[in-house]
Amino acid sequence: MYGWTGNLLRVNLTDRTSSIESSEKYFDYIGGKGMANRIMYDEVPAGTEPTAPENKIVIAVGPNTASSAPTSGRITLSTLSPFTKFNAIVDAHMGGDTGLQMKTAGYDAVIIEGEADAPVYIYVEDDKVEIRDASALWGKLTGETTAAITKETTPGVNVVSIGPAGENLVNLSCVMTGIAHCGGGGIGKIFGSKKLKAIAFHGTKAVEVADPKKLKALNDYVMNDLIGSNNNHVVPSVPQSWSEYDAPRSRWTGQPGLTWGAAEGGPIDTGESPPGQPTRVGFRCMKSVFDHGPIAEKYTVKMTGCAMCPIRCYASVNIPFMKERYGISGSHANTCLGNRGMANLVTNFVDVEDEGDGALAGRIYGATMNDEYGLWDNYGEMLATLNYFMKDDYKLMKQILTEEEFNAIDWSKRESGDLTFIKDMIECLIDPNHSMYNLAQGAYYVDEKYHDILGDDYLHSQALGLWGPLGGKRHHGNESNAQVGLLTNIIYNRDGMCHTIVNVTGSGLPYELQKHLLEDLFGEGCLDRPQAYTPMNEAKAKFAKFGIMRQVLHDSMTLCNWVWPMTFSPRRERNYQGDLSVEAQYMSAITGQDWTEESLDFATERCIQLHRAMTILQAGTVDMRKEHDAVSEFIFEMDPDKTPFEEGTVKLDREDWEVALDMFYREFGWDEKTGAPTRATLEKFGLTDIADELAAKGLMPA
Amino acid sequence: MTMNHGNLPEAPHSGELNPAAQENSGAQELIKLLRANTEKSKVTGKKELLKKLPGSLDRAALLDLLSKTANKQAPPELGDISHVEGQKDTYYYDQTIMTVQYARLDALIQDKDIMRTVAAVVRSDSKLYPRVTPFKKLTGMPFWCTEDELLGVAARMKLDEAYQDIRMISASNGVRGFFSLESLSETYAQSLFEMEEVFIPDNP
The missing domain is CATH 1.10.10 (Arc Repressor Mutant, subunit A)
Structure with a gap:
């Protein structure tokens, strides 16, 4: 067998047993997300509560994982969402080394079921599976836990751990691995509900691929001709001699004179890394400076990232004064919003050695605290919620906290720039006995708890920035090609995390060139000028579908959707045209099966139809259009001085949005009235059993 | 697709191989200098070249070689050399290393x-x-x-x-x-x- 290992590991925490089964019946779902979702459908009945022992955690990788394909280090953890409306299926996508270690231990998926009667951790070393006592680890931070399990097991082990937030059943809690990488979606709470402190993998087996020569050739092709930087930005952030274009917001930030300033042995210049120099790809993304600003250069040790990823989007920094000043290590690695952490809870920063280093220290402190406590920010929603409750001189905070609780917090630290205020707040947020705990349950539940004082404003506010009242944060929504970006958000039961569209609009290439390349794929009118959008059309619906399709494909096979697909190329010799057939070529080379773009699209769409049907079953309503896909009011009310379709806004038009839904539903073969898959659509993808269940429960569109 | 690069000053550029051209050491010395500067992300102005003549080239020979790059009669070694017209000078660069867009930018910078x-x-x-x-x-x-x-x-x-x-x-x-x-x-x-x-x- 090539690509897949053929093995599912089942671990039952209730009776502390494990077994190995064949994974072959799930190959139609590719792997990763698709496989994990189907297992969840097969084994977790609709209506199950997220924290019930009957809920499961499915950790899955795909055929590409650990194959050597660039960016193939990601992993999916599926479960029932604890933090969004309906508690429907949700996936956490995590980087690091977990996928590599789990796959080389011999597993396509691990199913964790039941509930332990005391804290445990699971240790998997190839065929050896042990459920070990974790009583001594309960209460420990994620870093301490990782260190302790590594010491107890074997060097090189990969530890996936929850912190006190997960133990205390905070909805917005995560798992952490490698100290830096987070799996969100509230998965930490599900670990905690099962008294599962951690799972650790150590694999020593090979991943067999069908055609190693073809795989090597594909890797060379991608590395030389297709890959850019993080988010597949294909032009550098500053003019460089080899490049025709530049874009200040590009994540291709490496440049002559910009160094990893705190590198071992002295500063390392990131230099120019033009296409065709694969060994220099890792210097393209100088993420520390991109995320934190120029002050971060002198503290940058290196760029790091996930197993098998050449992009290195994680900024590893070391700030020596953190230890003495704030009592924590100044060594930290993270990326994107994770690098913000909870820093903006503090309204002023105090510089220490250089101008701007106070804000940098705040970010590192906030991110470190979140990671250590295993708290997940829901793409910034938790911070937005806290600031919402603290505005107007703490008006709402005073209403929800007891007087004793309010007075026990030293609020003056916030304005004085004392970073320990962040820790103070986190310790309240994860304390089930503190009223602030309610603010870490996700916006949907915050609104449910406090709707009497919040009214309708909070959940639909621009300050909160949800894509919809379901509770998922807008994550590359209407700011990314208007209707197209927002359509990619509504599929999920959390923030969208779909990067296919924003990778295109943020590529750095000029608009007319992007448009030319995309219209060949999706038709005229698929891409609007930035902040100057036009009414919905069929080409946009196809582009939006493509966005979702590739994301689900990447999460299933697995490749990183923060880099893929290769829609564009950095090579001017190719006129910047990427190659969208590469994923199918990888699947063929790795599995030995004959995959085409069309057959892979079909398998991918099966996964999406499954996900939609599972959401309907868990929601208990067929009316997805009204109950699930409804978007926040601010989407239609932002920029009050502008009207929809006017240059300079992405404020959507209500009627046009309904047209967008119609067209999007048609692309997927869904009933236009409800947005639910028809029987014909489900049967087309071999999901007859699910159609039968939907019909039996009255959840099939008329 | 050909992109219109906004209002950056357009300039003619040459560089097609001229198979009839003869090798000569002067050309090699010139290209060595131009390539070295291009690798440092710099175009090289004619005035600068005349001020400090590369290698064994005299003023007349240098001007002759530079004029050939402009009218596509350059010897093979100079086939990769192109130029952009600045406001104050003509600037040369190796087009296999540097794009014309960047050369135009650097010419603007060199014009000060x-x-x-x-x-x-x-x-x-x-x-x-x-x-x-x-x-x-x-x-x-x-x-x-x-x-x-x-x-x-x-x-x-x-x-x-x-x-x-x-x-x-x-x-x-x-x-x-x-x-x-x-x-x-x-x-x-x-x-x-x-x-x-x-x-x-x-x-x-």
């Missing part, structure tokens, strides 16, 4: 006319991408202007008829940038800049 440089970059960014040009682009590689210089440019542009299309704006976080009214309206530029400088950094 900051107003013209800023205007060319801003007009190009506004028309081509379209986007506002943040100060940080102009304070970084390869321009290395200071913030004070840019504020001075903005003040002087207000008084110069040639730059009445250039406007300076600020995002809500105080970040400054320039745009050209030839391609962007003020309100459109403001929204583009706010998205780039405030929304996207907060929602990475």
Whole structure:
């Protein structure tokens, strides 16, 4: 067998047993997300509560994982969402080394079921599976836990751990691995509900691929001709001699004179890394400076990232004064919003050695605290919620906290720039006995708890920035090609995390060139000028579908959707045209099966139809259009001085949005009235059993 | 597809191989110098070459070689050499290493006319991408202007008829940038800049 290992590991925490089964019946779902979702459908009945022992955690990788394909280090953890409306299926996508270690231990998926009667951790070393006592680890931070399990097991082990937030059943809690990488979606709470402190993998087996020569050739092709930087930005952030274009917001930030300033042995210049120099790809993304600003250069040790990823989007920094000043290590690695952490809870920063280093220290402190406590920010929603409750001189905070609780917090630290205020707040947020705990349950539940004082404003506010009242944060929504970006958000039961569209609009290439390349794929009118959008059309619906399709494909096979697909190329010799057939070529080379773009699209769409049907079953309503896909009011009310379709806004038009839904539903073969898959659509993808269940429960569109 | 690169000054460039050309050491010495400079992301001005003649070349031989690069009669070694016309000089570079777009930028920088440089970059960014040009682009590689210089440019542009299309704006976080009214309206530029400088950094 090539690509897949053929093995599912089942671990039952209730009776502390494990077994190995064949994974072959799930190959139609590719792997990763698709496989994990189907297992969840097969084994977790609709209506199950997220924290019930009957809920499961499915950790899955795909055929590409650990194959050597660039960016193939990601992993999916599926479960029932604890933090969004309906508690429907949700996936956490995590980087690091977990996928590599789990796959080389011999597993396509691990199913964790039941509930332990005391804290445990699971240790998997190839065929050896042990459920070990974790009583001594309960209460420990994620870093301490990782260190302790590594010491107890074997060097090189990969530890996936929850912190006190997960133990205390905070909805917005995560798992952490490698100290830096987070799996969100509230998965930490599900670990905690099962008294599962951690799972650790150590694999020593090979991943067999069908055609190693073809795989090597594909890797060379991608590395030389297709890959850019993080988010597949294909032009550098500053003019460089080899490049025709530049874009200040590009994540291709490496440049002559910009160094990893705190590198071992002295500063390392990131230099120019033009296409065709694969060994220099890792210097393209100088993420520390991109995320934190120029002050971060002198503290940058290196760029790091996930197993098998050449992009290195994680900024590893070391700030020596953190230890003495704030009592924590100044060594930290993270990326994107994770690098913000909870820093903006503090309204002023105090510089220490250089101008701007106070804000940098705040970010590192906030991110470190979140990671250590295993708290997940829901793409910034938790911070937005806290600031919402603290505005107007703490008006709402005073209403929800007891007087004793309010007075026990030293609020003056916030304005004085004392970073320990962040820790103070986190310790309240994860304390089930503190009223602030309610603010870490996700916006949907915050609104449910406090709707009497919040009214309708909070959940639909621009300050909160949800894509919809379901509770998922807008994550590359209407700011990314208007209707197209927002359509990619509504599929999920959390923030969208779909990067296919924003990778295109943020590529750095000029608009007319992007448009030319995309219209060949999706038709005229698929891409609007930035902040100057036009009414919905069929080409946009196809582009939006493509966005979702590739994301689900990447999460299933697995490749990183923060880099893929290769829609564009950095090579001017190719006129910047990427190659969208590469994923199918990888699947063929790795599995030995004959995959085409069309057959892979079909398998991918099966996964999406499954996900939609599972959401309907868990929601208990067929009316997805009204109950699930409804978007926040601010989407239609932002920029009050502008009207929809006017240059300079992405404020959507209500009627046009309904047209967008119609067209999007048609692309997927869904009933236009409800947005639910028809029987014909489900049967087309071999999901007859699910159609039968939907019909039996009255959840099939008329 | 051929892109219109905004308002960066267009210049002819050559570089096609001339198989009839003869090898000569002077050409080799010239190309060695031009390539070395190109690798350092620099175009080389004719005036600079004449001031310090490369290797064994005399003034007449150098001018002869440079003229051949312009009329496509260059010896094979010079086949990769192209040039752009600046306001104050002609600038040469190896087109296998450097794009003509970058060569035009560096020619502007070498001409040392900051107003013209800023205007060319801003007009190009506004028309081509379209986007506002943040100060940080102009304070970084390869321009290395200071913030004070840019504020001075903005003040002087207000008084110069040639730059009445250039406007300076600020995002809500105080970040400054320039745009050209030839391609962007003020309100459109403001929204583009706010998205780039405030929304996207907060929602990475």
